[in-house]
Amino acid sequence: ACDMDEIVEIAGRYxxxxxxxxxxxxFGHYRGxxxxxxxxxxxxxxxxxxxxxxxxxxALVINDSALIERAEILREKGTDRSRFFRGQVDKYTWxxxxxxxxxxxxxxxxxxxxxxxxxxxxxxxxxxxxxxAAALSEWALQVGxxxxxxxxxxxxxxxxxxxxxxxxxxxxAMIAHLRQRxxxxxxxxxxxxxxxxxxxxxxxxxxxxxxxxxxxxLVRLPLFAGLSDSEATEVIDGVLAWRPVG
Numbered sequence: 001a002c003d004m005d006e007i008v009e010i011a012g013r014y015x016x017x018x019x020x021x022x023x024x025x026x027f028g029h030y031r032g033x034x035x036x037x038x039x040x041x042x043x044x045x046x047x048x049x050x051x052x053x054x055x056x057x058x059a060l061v062i063n064d065s066a067l068i069e070r071a072e073i074l075r076e077k078g079t080d081r082s083r084f085f086r087g088q089v090d091k092y093t094w095x096x097x098x099x100x101x102x103x104x105x106x107x108x109x110x111x112x113x114x115x116x117x118x119x120x121x122x123x124x125x126x127x128x129x130x131x132x133a134a135a136l137s138e139w140a141l142q143v144g145x146x147x148x149x150x151x152x153x154x155x156x157x158x159x160x161x162x163x164x165x166x167x168x169x170x171x172x173a174m175i176a177h178l179r180q181r182x183x184x185x186x187x188x189x190x191x192x193x194x195x196x197x198x199x200x201x202x203x204x205x206x207x208x209x210x211x212x213x214x215x216x217x218l219v220r221l222p223l224f225a226g227l228s229d230s231e232a233t234e235v236i237d238g239v240l241a242w243r244p245v246g
């Protein structure tokens with residue numbers, strides 16, 4: 001989690017509604033409170049890379065009751081169809097913007113089964129995360145790499161495990177090294193202010209050196225509930241076998 005206390009305070013000071021991008025935070029907590037419960041709304045992702053998945057899709061969590069009716073309309077392709085089914089209107093029609101956001105029943109069933117198994121899924125992911133952290137800590141000190149740090153008061157959802165290497169060339173070398181061993185490790189996202197859409201919306205001259213530096217040095221290791229113990233061992237052995245050149 002981010003420092004939610006500070007964000008909530010700033011939003012309250014200026015009367016700003018807060019929307020949480022909780023695509024990576026489902027099942028995480030901040031000071032005992034679930035991520036996704038702080039803002040007026042929160043978005044969840046069920047993309048194939050997330051802890052629970054139906055391939056694509058997501059959910060909108062509504063924490064402000066005043067927003068429920070409009071969210072329902074947006075979901076119903078801009079109509080008041082839900083009100084019609086409840087008998088609140090005698091016919092339904094288009095009353096706002098909207099789209100076809102609903103997942104299919106098959107996708108929903110796949111997701112529902114995973115949500116029912118969430119404790120098992122999360123326990124397995126956490127076990128892999130903790131194994132990586134324990135096995136790689138001494139190696140990280142030796143090569144000057146950094147492993148994830150979890151602040152006090154935060155319970156992370158074991159969504160990903162990363163290695164932050166000293167340089168971009170080290171990152172590229174490690175990815176290539178692991179690929180040769182049949183291990184898929186990838187870098188993270190391109191910073192938004194460097195993306196074409198970010199530049200289109202005014203970030204052409206943005207200077208975010210820390211963001212750019214970290215983005216260029218980060219490697220994500222394989223982490224999913226179906227990763228076997230032997231496969232996790234292969235990942236760990238592959239990382240331990242890598243050393244920076246020079």
